[in-house]
Amino acid sequence: MKRLLSRLAVALxxxxxxxxxxxxxxxxxxPTIKLxxxxxxxxxxxVLVPEYAKGAKVEAIGFNTGNDVLTAxxxxxxxxxxxxxxxxxxxxxxxxDVVAISGQVExxxxxxxxxxxxxxxxxxxxxxxxxxKYKADGKPFRVAASRGNAQDIHxxxxxxxxxxxxxxxxxxxxxxxxSDHIQALRRGEVELICTVEPFxxxxxQANAAKLFAYPYDQAAGNLTNLMLTRSDVVAANPxxxxxxxxxxxDIDNKIxxxxxxxxxxxxxxxxxxxxxxxxxxxxxxxxYKMYRKEAVAIATMxxxxxxxxxxVSAQVEKNMDxxxxxxxxxxxxxxxxx
Numbered sequence: 001m002k003r004l005l006s007r008l009a010v011a012l013x014x015x016x017x018x019x020x021x022x023x024x025x026x027x028x029x030x031p032t033i034k035l036x037x038x039x040x041x042x043x044x045x046x047v048l049v050p051e052y053a054k055g056a057k058v059e060a061i062g063f064n065t066g067n068d069v070l071t072a073x074x075x076x077x078x079x080x081x082x083x084x085x086x087x088x089x090x091x092x093x094x095x096x097d098v099v100a101i102s103g104q105v106e107x108x109x110x111x112x113x114x115x116x117x118x119x120x121x122x123x124x125x126x127x128x129x130x131x132x133k134y135k136a137d138g139k140p141f142r143v144a145a146s147r148g149n150a151q152d153i154h155x156x157x158x159x160x161x162x163x164x165x166x167x168x169x170x171x172x173x174x175x176x177x178x179s180d181h182i183q184a185l186r187r188g189e190v191e192l193i194c195t196v197e198p199f200x201x202x203x204x205q206a207n208a209a210k211l212f213a214y215p216y217d218q219a220a221g222n223l224t225n226l227m228l229t230r231s232d233v234v235a236a237n238p239x240x241x242x243x244x245x246x247x248x249x250d251i252d253n254k255i256x257x258x259x260x261x262x263x264x265x266x267x268x269x270x271x272x273x274x275x276x277x278x279x280x281x282x283x284x285x286x287x288y289k290m291y292r293k294e295a296v297a298i299a300t301m302x303x304x305x306x307x308x309x310x311x312v313s314a315q316v317e318k319n320m321d322x323x324x325x326x327x328x329x330x331x332x333x334x335x336x337x338x
Contacts (some may be wrong), residue, residue, distance in 0.1 A: 004006070018149050024317070030057050031057070032240060033237075033244050034058075035080040036072050036077075036078040037069065038069055038129070039062050039269055039270060041284060042197065042224060042284045044266050045286075046082055047268075048251050053244055054246070067146075067149070067243075069081045070090075073229070074091070083225070085223050085226050085294075085326035086149065086153045088319075097232070098229075100321065101241060103289050103290050105225050105287060106221075106287045107285050109214065109215055110196075110214060110235055111192060112209060112210060114150060117163050121212060139170035141192075142173055143171070143172055145188065146177070149196065151194045151195055152194065153307065154215040154220055155194035160218070160305060166305070167187060173190055178195055187221045190302065197283050198276050200283070201276050216294065222285065222289060231251055246327075253286070263278055288329075290325065298314045301314055307317065315327045
């Protein structure tokens with residue numbers, strides 16, 4: 001009996017060792033992806049990608065701004081970047097190697113103005129008159145955004161549509177980190193800011209400024225987030241990219257149905273309270289599609305606004321790779337924004 005038990009123990013040990021080696025081999029064979037995201041309300045669900053990604057090991061890394069994320073992608077510090085359609089066109093304008101592979105979340109932009117300004121919500125004629133009065137009085141009407149983010153182009157597009165010239169009628173101030181926007185308003189450094197959720201909701205709930213408009217009535221619409229990679233990653237690590245895009249699709253479907261989960265992620269990543277997070281998601285739309293025609297329209301608007309110097313329309317279309325979305329959803333690209 002002792003000899004039988006001894007043999008059984010040895011057999012179990014060998015089996016356990018074999019299983020452990022198999023698990024280690026599987027872990028080592030899994031592709032790895034470094035994913036960068038900005039710390040905004042619509043970006044924060046990407047912290048869930050490591051949990052949702054099946055068949056790949058994903059590391060999610062937070063950055064203060066989309067510009068920082070794009071820089072990390074271009075420098076090959078990360079493999080996948082959550083940025084915006086504006087970053088996409090800007091990168092192509094500069095000749096960088098970027099490939100769009102999915103959407104993520106849209107919306108999240110809000111124009112707020114100082115509480116004491118005599119202008120009502122969505123009263124663009126009133127805003128134009130106020131700007132004209134500032135000019136007549138020899139005072140700059142100062143507007144701010146985080147240059148290079150979606151809110152910047154949303155604001156510029158809305159201004160242009162309503163006859164406000166950002167280069168002549170107002171003074172633009174770049175405040176890179178959106179978390180600094182509330183203090184700029186409180187210190188009276190600007191009259192107007194186009195900012196991003198959840199900081200926009202924080203500003204309004206804290207009575208640091210009042211809502212003027214949601215700037216979606218322009219060529220960019222409410223399009224915001226876009227997931228980018230590089231052509232070398234597409235060639236070398238398609239399985240890792242596939243797992244990442246599938247995770248993004250699954251997370252978008254999950255947060256669309258489970259708002260408390262989204263709220264908890266926002267509060268965890270940003271440190272802001274629950275009421276702010278709950279208000280922020282009312283201005284956000286989970287959407288993994290990539291909108292080709294609208295992306296071209298955004299690039300055209302950016303050139304018209306002299307935000308980029310070249311016509312990158314052809315590159316915008318060419319560098320949108322739908323293969324990962326098609327595989328993740330089982331849908332043709334015609335149903336995915338193409």
